[in-house]
Amino acid sequence: MRRVFIKSAVSISVLDSFLQEDLSQLSESPNGAWTLKEPNYRDYVAPAMLRRASKMMKMSLASSQTALEQSGIQSPDSIIVGTGLGGMTDTVKFLEGSIRAEEGSLIAPGAFIQSGHNSVSGQIALLLKNQQYNMTHVQKGLSFEYALLDAMLRVKEGDDAVLLGAVDEKIGVLDQLAERMTWPEDMRRQLSEGCSFFVVEGEAATGVEIVEVKISKTEDLLSNLDRLLESHSLNLTDSVQNFVGYSELPKADLPFAHQVYTDRVGRYFSSSAFGFHLASDTLKHQGKPGDFATVIHFSDLQFSSIMLLRRV
Amino acid sequence: MNVYVTGIGVVSALGIGVAANQDALASGRTGIVSCETRKGPKLKGCLSLSDEVLKSRLGLELSAQVPRTAMLAMLAAEEALGDTVMHTDIRSGFINGTTTGGMDLSEAYFSALYLEEDDSEMVKLLTHDLGTVTQLVNQRLGFTNYVNTLSTACSSAANAIMLGARMIKAGMIDRVLVGGVDALTDFTVDGFGSLMIYDSEHCRPFDEERVGLNLGEGAGFLLIENDKSLAQSQNKVLARCAGWANANDAYHQTGTSPEGNGAALAMIEALKVAQLTPSAIDYLNAHGTATKNNDNSELSAIDRVFEGVDVDFSSTKANTGHTLAAAGGIEAVYGIMSILTGAVFPNLNWKNKMLSSDRKPVLTYTKKEINAVMSNSFGFGGNSTSLIFTKA
Amino acid sequence: MDLKLELKEKLIDQLNLEEVKPEDIKDDEPLFGEGLGLDSIDALEIIVILDNNYNIKIGNPEEARDIFHSINTLATYIEANQK
Known part of the structure; x- marks a missing residue:
């Protein structure tokens, strides 16, 4: 089986993460300001591509181009994207146009075209004139994990380099919905957005290896974590850091050192x-x-995930 | 590693279940009828059962918030799964391809909001996202190792089948329920209307005079297994999933290249994976949406891939309407029905040969030995997928 | 308002031509391909502009190729067909 490595990584987030050499050195946003820190998209994306692009598309085009540049790969063997909600801005925009339009009158198609969940992966292919495998995974909090599993499978099938991305944008309706569903205040104020793109590859002598990605029933997450580490003869306490994240679940009390x-x-x-x-x-x-390091993701009541990375 | 198809399930405008769909296809019946919409009548391939009837058929509470998409998927998924039961030694998964998700309920909320300034039904948005719809379906099925959704427009279900087959081949999983679903929504009907490719008459795939598509709804799922899973389930093998490929046209956001480059790449690669020559394909279920653009590109690609081979091909979109994400699943089921019954399904509403090619589709229900079928599905974003199934 | 100026403003607004000002669009320069660089999706958007603002219906985007050549041809068509 071929091993899989991370060649480059670029993220846009509420932290000043874009073009940062080492995300672990990032300072926090002052006073927990949850606004996206966006680059000047004109520096990365042609005006013709930008003019119809939603925030989600702009983030994706700038991050994917930069991840490719940093990896020295011009055209990847696959393009794989994970997104939980897809193009919400364009979806709601077209819905409004469609609902308000009277019988027989025409509706502008731009937002419909962009509302497709695979508009990001398709647009990147179009931009790169890339005719290879192109896929979009849409599974709530585990959208990135499933995209990553697909990327690892592609490498094992023979791909040298895969462009792998994850993106979600926030729209006002989500805040209203969280409020209506009486989400606790601390969860609600964390509703956010962001984008990460990676180039993962099959051949590397040194770097960071993606050892295993495990989908687990949420109730079995911690026992599966123990079992997974044991199968690699590792101990949770020896990890450089355990990175823990939550999607739809409240924060848990965890019996090990970690960073959220x-x-x-x-x-x-x-x-x-x-x-x-x-x-x-x-x-x-x-x-x-x-x-090694772990990423432990409490996604929803049914499913969660564990990702295990190792320095080689 | 062999990838066996051991279960098939389908719902479309032609009816619920493989038998109803087989009868309709064999007799050349269409499920596309004039349906009332908020903006007047439209020709659509609707399953003629209301949400309430579907709920009662599925044993769901009438008050339960279950999008129509999820219910169509439940019907087809349960038919494909049959009496196969979960087993702890068999790693099992569920991969659903969809684009509309809970849109039918979301647009009900937004209609009330925009037209009546009533936002009381906001909870309807809780089932909007595609992954939630897949999990709702899975609550009845009970898969625990791998539950995923793909969304690549009109090739979504075909890609779900391909991903399941790749995972089995790589030894990642033993058994996967794969396919896709979409329900009719005003959102998609208006969307294709806004692109000016919705035919106000019955659609005419591969006819020179065609002007566009009719949308439809439905679901199609396959149960696929490896040898280990088969030994446990004791299921009968219906066919093999032998070839698959995805390629990108990289030409336009919605349109396809005149030469059908993505389509040709997908068909060629799928043949390579199946280790078959074009002449081995006994029936090609084409994507054939009846838009000017798709049929032109697809036939151009078929001309190149099947050069010198007079392959039997047809589009069943004039029977079902274009079921978007579900199309690849429904048509994979039709392909396997073609193998099982030894028959090629006719292409309805065809009169005029396209000027760009000498080929014409199969026009009558024709019995013959079928050893291998190809099924094409192409979507926005240049997404092009081709699948090949062979006799067990 | 001058119809040609009005058209330019509507195009800039509807097609999100953020970088373009009305005076940048010459009356006789091609809107598609070379010139302004519009594409087939923009053609559909222009059909919507004609429908919503001038009550002009164009059923088939392919028929519109000559009408949509430039601001001049668009304005001439609107003046001849506006109801």
Whole structure:
């Protein structure tokens, strides 16, 4: 079986993460300000691409281009994206146009076209003129994990380099819905958005290896964590850091040292990609060969995940 | 590693279940009828059962918040699963392809909000996202190792089938329920209307005079297994999933290239995976949406891939309407029905040969030995997938 | 308001041409391909502009190719067909 490594990583978040060499060195936003720190998209995306692009599309185009540049890969063998909600801004925009339109009158199609969940992966392919495997995974909080599992499978099937991304955008309706559903205040104020893109590859002598990605029933998450580490002859206490995140669940009392990445970048369906990026940077800059880190994601009442990374 | 198809389930405008769909296809019946919408009548492939009737059929509480998409998926998924039971030694998964998710309920909320300034039904948005719909369906099925949703527009279900087959082949999983679902919504009907590719008459796939598609709804699922799973389930093998490929057209956000480059790449690669030559394909269930653009590109790609081979092909979209994400699942089931019954399904509403190609689709229900079928599904974002099934 | 200026403003607004000002669009320059660089999705959006603002219906985007050549051809068509 081919091993899978992280070649490059780029994230846009509420922290000043874009183009940061080492995310683990990022300082926190002052007073917990939860606004996205966006780059100047004009520096990364052609005006013709930008003019119809939603925030989600802009984040994705800038991050994916930068991740490719940093990896030195011009055209990847696969493009795989995870998104929990897809293009919500365009979906609601077209819905409003469609509902308000009278019988027989025409509706502008732009938002409908962009509302597709695979508009990001498709647009990147179009931009790169890339005719390879193109996939979009949409499974709530585990959208990134399923995209990552697909990317690892593609590498095992023979791909050299896969462009892998995760993105979700926040719209006002989500805040209203959380309030209506009486989400606790501390969860509600963490509703956020962000984007991460990676190039993962099959051949690397050194770097950070993606050892295993495990989907687990939430009730079995901690026992599966023990079992997974044991199968690799590892101990949780030896990990360089355990990065823990929450999607739809309240914070848990955990019996081991850890850092909560969703307290730093907020909660959005694909935020585990940020935790994954954080773990990768921590191992890359502070780890020595053999060191490992975990990303433990409490997603929803039914399913959660564990990602295990190792410095080689 | 062999990938066996051991269960099939389908719901479409032609009816619930494999038998109802087989009868309709064999007799050349269409399920596309004029349906009332808020903005007047439209030709659509609707399953003629209301949400209330579906709920009672499924034993769901009438008050339960279950999107229509989830109910269509439950019907087809349960038919495909049959009496197969979960087993702790068999790693099992569920992969659903969908684009509309809970949109039918979401648009009811937004209609009340925009037209009557009534926001009291906001909880309807809780089932909006696609992953939630998949989990709702899975609550009846009980998969625990892998429960995932793909959304790549009109190739979603085909990609779910491909991903399941790849996972079995790689030894990642033993048994997977794969396919897809979409329900009719005003959102998608208006969406394709806004692109000016919705035919106000019955759609005419591969006809020179075609002007566009009719939308439909439904679900199609396959149960696929490896040898280990088969030994446990004792299921009868219906067919093999032999070839698959996804490629991107990388030409336009919604349109396809005139040469059908993505389509051709997908068909060629799927043949390679199946280790078959084009002449081995006995029936090709084409994507054939009846838009000017799709049928032109697809036939151009077929001309190149099947050069010198007079392959039997048809589109069943004039029977079912274009069921979007579900199309690849429904048509995979039709492909396997073609193998099982030894028959090729006719392409309805065809009169005029396309100028760009010498090929014409199969026009009558034709019995013959079928050893291999190809099923094409192409979506927005250039997403192009081709699947091949072979006789067990 | 001058119809041509009005058209330019509507195009900039509806097609999100953020970087473009009305005076940047020459009356006779091609809107598609070279020139302003619009594409087939924009053509659909222009059909919506004509429907919603001038009550002009164009059923088939392919028929519109000549009408949509430039601001001049668009304005001429609107003046001839506006109800």
